[in-house]
Amino acid sequence: MSFSFLAMGFVSAFSAGSVAYVYLWRGHARYASFSQYLRKSWPVFAPLNCLMYMSTRAWARKPVLEADYLNNIDLLRHNWMTLRDEALALQSTGAFEAAKAPGSVGYYDVGFRTFYKRGWSKFYLKWYGSTHHSAQRLCPQTLALLDQVPEIRGAMFSILPPGAELSLHSDPMACSLRYHLALATPNSERCHIDVDGRTCTWYDGKDFVFDETYPHRARNDTEVPRIILLCDVDRPMNLLGRLVHAAYVVIARGTVVPNTPEDPRGWLSALFSRVAPWRQRALHLRDRRRSLYKTLKLVLNTALLGALGAILFTVFSAFEWAFL
DSSP, X not given: OOHHHHHHHHHHHHHHHHHHIIIIISSSOOOSSHHHHXXXXXXXXXXXXXXXXXXXXXXXOSSEEOGGGSTXXXXXXXXXXXXXXXXXXXXXXXXXXXXXXXXXXXSOOTTTGGGGGGTOEEEEEEETTEEOXXXXXXXXHHHHHHTTOTTEXXXXXXXXXXXXXXXXXXXXXXXXXXXXXXXXXOOSTTEEEEETTEEEEOOTTOEEEEOTTSOEEEEEOSSSOEEEEEEEEEOOBOHHHHXXXXXXXXXXXXXXXXXXXXXXXXXXXXXXXXXXXXXXXXXXXXXXXXXXXXXXXXXXXXXXXXXXXHHHHHHHHHHHHHHO
């Protein structure tokens, strides 16, 4: 049997095992069905994510951890009111709502758009090497502070309005951990995030880090908006993890979304902005002719899997021809 077929078999087995591990055994929280897992957990990233989990430092392999491992994090803690003031000033101008308004440059957000219908909104500050010009103009003190915490790769202000809820979901890529610093919140247990069964309540000036690839949900059952600083921060990893992380960063940089027309847009976000209207048409077709929608979806997914398999086989064959 050739190296190409052996390699394909190994990749297939590892991929299937990774999906099974994440769905059945990782952590405590479980999706109600495998179908929900497929929709909410991005299983296509499971193999790479499992490599990241294995490469994560042992002390950081848990759903929620303290933020003390981040260099200079006390700088944000001590200046949280400065961040709060700039976030509140943004809110007063309507910048959060404008960034997610249909037809705006920020509407097609490949990473976070599904939250819009729940009332959630955000304003990007920086994202994997790309600083937003709108943030430089409107939040200069916040950016100056963020730049002094080297492990921060992406950052935004985030609002969860009264009565809003984010249903159970997992973020797709394990290239980072998620940092929350509460700025203007209800300071109530009725406004919290649940990460793999552990409840974390936001209190002004307090922070925590969690692994966003665990199933988590958030809700605000108060009459007060919740405003936080939300950051992607480095996952503590060994050398293998850092190598895989380099590949992930290429993807993350492509997801840059503008707040206003003055900001840059990543290539993946640009692609999504073109594909998303077709997706909306597909959803309309699902509502009108469900059987046809399912058939077309099956054909498309089968074709994509076939194309991926052909690409992998070609890569392994080229490797075998060149080195064996």
